[in-house]
Amino acid sequence: MLGASGTVQAQQLFRRSQFMTNPYLSNPAIAGTLPETPVSMSYRNQWTGFEGAPETMTLSGHTSLPNNIGVGGIVYSDNTGGAIKQTGFELTGSYTIDLNNYDAVSFGLSLMANQWSFDNASLDVWDVEDPALQWGMEQTTSMDAHFGLMVFSEAYSFGFAIPNLLQSSTGLQSSPLSGGQENIGVRHFRFMGTYRYQVSDVFLLEPSGIVRLTERTPAQMDLYVRGWYAQTAWLSLGFRTNDALILGLGGEYGPFGLSYAYDVTSTGAQYFSPHSHEMTLTYFVPRSSGFNAKSMGNRRILGRNRLVK
Numbered sequence: 001m002l003g004a005s006g007t008v009q010a011q012q013l014f015r016r017s018q019f020m021t022n023p024y025l026s027n028p029a030i031a032g033t034l035p036e037t038p039v040s041m042s043y044r045n046q047w048t049g050f051e052g053a054p055e056t057m058t059l060s061g062h063t064s065l066p067n068n069i070g071v072g073g074i075v076y077s078d079n080t081g082g083a084i085k086q087t088g089f090e091l092t093g094s095y096t097i098d099l100n101n102y103d104a105v106s107f108g109l110s111l112m113a114n115q116w117s118f119d120n121a122s123l124d125v126w127d128v129e130d131p132a133l134q135w136g137m138e139q140t141t142s143m144d145a146h147f148g149l150m151v152f153s154e155a156y157s158f159g160f161a162i163p164n165l166l167q168s169s170t171g172l173q174s175s176p177l178s179g180g181q182e183n184i185g186v187r188h189f190r191f192m193g194t195y196r197y198q199v200s201d202v203f204l205l206e207p208s209g210i211v212r213l214t215e216r217t218p219a220q221m222d223l224y225v226r227g228w229y230a231q232t233a234w235l236s237l238g239f240r241t242n243d244a245l246i247l248g249l250g251g252e253y254g255p256f257g258l259s260y261a262y263d264v265t266s267t268g269a270q271y272f273s274p275h276s277h278e279m280t281l282t283y284f285v286p287r288s289s290g291f292n293a294k295s296m297g298n299r300r301i302l303g304r305n306r307l308v309k
Contacts, residue, residue: 013163013188014056014078016044017238017246017261017278020208020224024062024072024092026190027161028108029148031094032070033296036255037063037285047265047273055079062092063287070094070106088114090146103153110146112163114185115139116170144168144185152296158193188214204228222246236261243267244276257282 016025022040024030039061047053056079062072072092079085094108118138144166150159164185194208206226213219224238224246232253238246244266250259263276 012185014044014054014058014076014080015046016042016056017222017240017244017263017276018042018248018259018280019192019210019222020194020206020226020236021250021257021259021280022060022282023157023192023194024060025058025074026192026210027148027150027159028072028090028092028110028146029094029106029150029159029161030296031062031072031092031106031108032064032068033094033096033104033106033150033152034062035287037061037287038257038282039285040280040282042278042280044276044278046263046276047269048275048277050273052081053273054081063285064096068096068098070096070108072110074110083119085117086114087117088112092146099151103151106150106152106159108146108148108150110148112144112146113141114144114170115141140170142168142170142185150296154196154296155198156193156195157296160192161190163188163190186214186216188212202230204231206234224248250280252284255284255286257284 019026022038022042024038040059042056042058044056045053046055056076058074058076060072060074062070064070070093072094074090074092076089077085077087090110090112092108092110094106096104096106098104116139120137144164146161146163147165148159148161150157152159164187167184167187170183170185190210190212192208192210194206197205199205204227206228207224208226209221209223211219211221220243221241222238224236226234226236226248228234233251234249236246236248238248240246240263244263246261246263248259248261250257252258257280259280259282261278263278265274265276
């Protein structure tokens, strides 16, 4: 697989089914744009029950500082299935510019550090003398950048992000059969958007979507619609092209939020495992008012309507 660069590069970033519950993981421009300071932990078990299936864990948080500055951080561990593992972190800085009384634009930039581990001793191979598998245990560290932009108000947001901006080398050996091509962190592109429609005093509808692609792989789209009730509970239905149907539910009680997503696999992988699971636990740390005049998120909308009522 290391010799087939297209295969490896298409799977370099971990996958999530709940980007709308923690959009900061997808775009560094989100840092500092929410009404509170969210600290989130998530766990994803893809293709549950299949031996060697991918498992991903993340810990993240972000907040705003005076003068429209935001900061944040992410720590993650991604076991992509037996031989290949990666752990890393992102450190983010962002800046928000007020456009008018309602809208703002935020720019974010993260420093990415990633450690790759490849252990071919855990592989069952047909040809034990394959020149692509002669290096035993490899462990390298690479650095890169993650840029993002987001235009937002309390009712909507849209923007894009570019992980692996510099396309730095992963440091992993490449097979001589690949013609000497270097294993690099391929530049990815993400385009995302969310709209929040206040149906009534207690019900809010939130459609959202994200498109992921690289220069060498086709686009993949996630489409979701989430319905909130009384700022305490929500249900969602989503679809990821060429992959899965996604069912979700969650809620918030005081400063705590909990969400769950269930993926129903729609590809040939369903014969190995028909489903995936993902859970996210969030603690919303209260923040002093006046740090960032504009914020995105439904918590602000529902709270405002209750005060008006």
